[in-house]
Amino acid sequence: MTYIIEARNMNKKVMLGKGHEIHILKDVNLEIEEGEFVSVMGASGSGKTTLLYNISGMDRLTSGSVKFNGREIGSLKEEELAKIRLKSMGFIFHDINLLKNLSLIDNIMFPALVSTEANKNSVNHKAKKLMKMTGIDKLANHNINQGSGGQLQRAGICRALINDPDIIFGDEPTGALDSKSTEEIMSILGEINKSGTTIMLVTHDVKVAAKTERILFMVDGNIVSHKKMRKYDAQQNDSREREEDLLKWLVENGF
């Protein structure tokens, strides 16, 4: 079994003003297997976002270690971390976070064009393919203020996919979307996962979590329990059961 993420004794403390310190992550341990589809749940303020940012090297841990593909990321330089983010990781944000000066398709191509060896035409071709897959190919040359939330989030997913990452992180990617868009986004993510990309999502939504194969439950800076499920398959028409099962488990854990 190979782990894409292997985290040990993660601690994150933040200074609040003079001398006042808060302890957000408390000795968290976590492994994620290659190809896994994981979601993180928990009350607001329990440390889910903090966990995601520290695993992905966007924040620096106070203590502990995180190995990404077997490589300790805590000791890497800023530039090496940036390179890992560029080549091997994708991010999808709650706020979508697209660049304002670029059109949708340029936002998607941007991470691919940053590396010098990029071939513009094949990048462009790939971006168009991704947009077609996510159903936003008509909006390619639109400004980012001309699309709906769901459309923009699909562009965000395309951007995350453009460099063929090993893992995609999502911090409540469907939090601002209506239920129809949420459904569509989750089916896209399911497809991506099927093709071998590891995905880790933070979510509040039971319907979203029920479509993943492992759910972590966080309370006050700790992962208090896991729930393992079968990989979701739309053909099986069992989403209802999965949701009820999950909800029961969550209630048991004090959700």
Add this chain to the structure above:
Amino acid sequence: MFLKIVKNDFIRNKISTISVLLFITMAVILATSAVNNVTTLIQSMAKLEERAVPADIAQMHTGEFDQAEIDRFTLQYRDHIAMQETMILQNVDGSNIHFSQNQTLAGTIQDISFVVQNRKFDFILNLDNEKLDVKEGFVAVPIYFMEQHDLKIGDTITVKSGGYEKEFVISDYARDFEMNSSLTSSKRFVINHNDFHEMFVIGPGEMEYLIEFKLNKNGDADTVQTAYIEAGLPANGPSIRGKMFLLFNAMSDIAVAMVIILISILLLIIAFLCIRLTFLASIDEDLREIGVMKAMGISKEDIKKVYLNKYRAISLIAGIIGYLLSLATVNLLNGNIKLYISSDLSGSLNYLLSLIAPLLVYFIIVMYCKRVLKRIDKISAVEALRRDSIEHGKNGKHHFPLIKNKFFSINIYMGLVDVWKRFKLYRLLFVIFIVCTFIVILPVNIFNTMTSPEFSTYMGIGKQDMRIDLRRTDRITEDFIKLQQELENDNDIEKFATYVTSSYPVKNEEGSWNYMNIEIGDFSAFPLNYLEGRGPEREGEISLSFANAAKDGLNKQVGDEVTVRVGGREQSLTVTGIYQDITNGGKTAKANANLGVNEKAVLWYIVSMDMVDGVNIPAKMDYYQNAYSTAQVNDIKEYTQQTLGNIINQMGTVVIGGIAIAIIIAVLITALFLRMLLSKDISQIAIMRSVGLTLKQINHQYMAGTMMVLVVGIILGVVIANLLGEFLVSMAMSSMGAAKIEFVHIVWQTWLLCPLALITTVGWTIFMSCKVAVKDDLSVVLRS
């Protein structure tokens, strides 16, 4: 309570507040100093005039002279004339005046004469503005020479010529209202009556007479002058009006004051831009608060007052500091006045009047702030919640698809696109760079133009290697003939042309006769640049200087006729061209040689020449200077520089000051701007980092954008400085006789050195400021 808000804002926008304070203070210092200096100038000029009692009409004359005729004339016109006095000038060539080890005054373009103090008016004063009373064996030397040759009281000068040799001890500076300026081409040395007499009897001097009139309060200078000429009284030489003396005295100080006021206006503009910049930044930060305040029902006026009070406080502080500092800086400016006009600058009127500058600045700033604050009116509570929706991703603005980018690395491309998309923001920086380039280039251009050989264009001289001036002496005609023969046989001379200037009666607009100096000769040999038309190539043609052709001169245009009296016969000449000339009060004329010399009134001869390539010009100059000791041999550059005198030095100071000010401003504002921009863009930067860009790549984007603004700003600044600058300078100079100044570009300075200086200093600032120092966790910015 307002005080507390102002104080908070001060702390929040420390750097920008300090810069605004700095720029306003600098503007106040400069403007106050300039106003103070001009007031001092006017005041001390009036005092000097009171003591020196300059003539209202001064007529130079060489040749036969009968005082009795003039006395009769004076009596006849006693309604107009209060006093008359004739001063005898003994002209001594500069090469005959020795000082220190073995230096002489040879090579000066000034006519030197020895005189005794007048009895009735036109007094020559010492530095305390007291009438000079020079003892036997002593001499008072004009300030111009004291300065130029670094002479001190107690030094000696020796006048040696033929059998005459006498040593004089310098007892005083001679402050000479009529002939102080380097623009007046005569200088008077004052000696004791007995020494003068001795020099008169055996001495080297060529006699010249200065026939001067002081008019009554109601006396009319035109009437007297016309009557004087009509009466056929001695008039072999130029005549000068009292107003001219004033102008010459004040000119260099006025010119410097104008440049300083221009710079202070530019500084104010920069302060405006800074205010706008800080305001845009802080209104962005305060948008929510403003929205909330509005929702709470606090009136717009009260909200505005909070911001306005900040700038009121800044202007007040800047006004006070600037005014106080100007008390020190004004001493850097009034050196010229102190020396030439009045050593005692005590008095308080100038300090009182110069309060106008800070007050004016205060009101201008407050007014401008009120205008900028109108933006608050437009902010609605709704808009307050959707911040910066205004600038980014504007619809309708042209797209620059990444796929179309063929030439730049993607990060440079992103930087350039950002400038295009948010030009409203970058515009501030852009204007600053243009203004700073302007402040550097304009003085450099003026300086280069004044010190270049081409400046001769504005002095009514064609381009030439060397010129020999023969001035009024008894031997002038023989010397002239001999010189011509010698030049004819000198193989080193490629070509030469001779010009004779004499005074002719010319009919003015009212139909009466005025004397005018007309130079005749072959003007095709060393052609001038004509503003309009061409030179007087054929018989019966004349060209006029700009000031002469203007309304207050003869009021003629190309094609008009001018009537001149030569040898008792009236001749009608056609005006063929108009040229620029700032010499001799700006009013000169050039006519075809066929007009004929007015033998009785020859003023001077000029020989212009070009050397064969490779001839050592300085050596040639030495040779002719020695061979013709009474002549003045100059190359054109030296000639123009001596005429412009200390204006060039003062301009040099302005050049250095301009460069320093421009660089300080550019560096400060760039740092300020980038700080604001980076903090404004903090979330966009975080997004790029999350995607996998390194800090270095992001820095490159901002560097590319600002560097492009810098480079384009500099290019535009240079172009504007050249075009607008020429226009401004021409306007200022047109009263002196030069209506269309074309700058001399020293290309490597205007297009290379100055831009390079700006690019390196500002580029370095950009480099340092763009270092996005983000040690923070990305989640701080990106988390939802």
